[in-house]
Amino acid sequence: MQQLKQHPIDLIFLDINMPRLLGTEFIRTLRNPPKIIFTTAHKDYALEGFDLDAVDYLLKPFSFERFLKAVNKLGGASAEEEPAAGAGASPAIPGLPGPTPFLYFRVDRKMVRVSLDEIIYIESLKDYSRVVRTSGTPLVMKKSISSIEEMLPANLFARIHRSFIVSIQKVTAYTQHDIEIGGQEIPIGKLYRHQLEKLARLTNPGIS
Numbered sequence: 001m002q003q004l005k006q007h008p009i010d011l012i013f014l015d016i017n018m019p020r021l022l023g024t025e026f027i028r029t030l031r032n033p034p035k036i037i038f039t040t041a042h043k044d045y046a047l048e049g050f051d052l053d054a055v056d057y058l059l060k061p062f063s064f065e066r067f068l069k070a071v072n073k074l075g076g077a078s079a080e081e082e083p084a085a086g087a088g089a090s091p092a093i094p095g096l097p098g099p100t101p102f103l104y105f106r107v108d109r110k111m112v113r114v115s116l117d118e119i120i121y122i123e124s125l126k127d128y129s130r131v132v133r134t135s136g137t138p139l140v141m142k143k144s145i146s147s148i149e150e151m152l153p154a155n156l157f158a159r160i161h162r163s164f165i166v167s168i169q170k171v172t173a174y175t176q177h178d179i180e181i182g183g184q185e186i187p188i189g190k191l192y193r194h195q196l197e198k199l200a201r202l203t204n205p206g207i208s
Helices: 002-006 023-028 043-051 064-072 145-151 195-203
Strands: 011-014 035-040 056-059 102-107 110-115 119-125 128-133 139-141 157-161 164-167 171-174 178-181 184-187
Touching: 011 023, 023 035, 056 064, 064 102, 064 145, 102 139, 119 145, 128 145, 145 164, 157 184, 157 195, 164 178, 164 184, 171 195
Parallel strands: 011 035, 035 056
Antiparallel strands: 102 110, 119 128, 119 164, 128 139, 157 164, 171 178, 178 184
16 A cells, blocks of 8 residues: 555556455555456455456466456556657557557567557467568467457457458458458458448448
């Protein structure tokens, strides 16, 4: 509590079953609590944790991938320091306030930062995924396309095929059967035809 009074804190990883005061009780004592990710071995507190607007609830023991997924839910708002002088903030994405959010992906034993506005599309390669960007070479990682889909904001990306997720803002043309994006034609799967309505609504916001 002394640290919270003296320093601006963006995020707390908080256990629940602690001596003297439960983590959930501690949060209720704070007038303006920071973002919270609960880390606990007690699943019985999960509902209460989410009632307190927790970012996520990590049940011990948890993997690094699960930890990273929780942190990525914050986007760029709390997990990133202010840009250095002269660096400038990333341009905002339409529909999202503030600097452009980003994700970290594990590629060749490194965590690589990718701004969401860099992503053109994501392709499934069985147990791997390939992220095609506006700059730099595509990133290939051992991560399923479904797990990446969970990390992406639904108002900016659309799953149009079991093997493809596309950035809605970068779609240049589409038909009932395929879309054109980044100079490529990508098929629309039969089970994903409903995404055409989403594409039409989000690329033409004035049309209801």
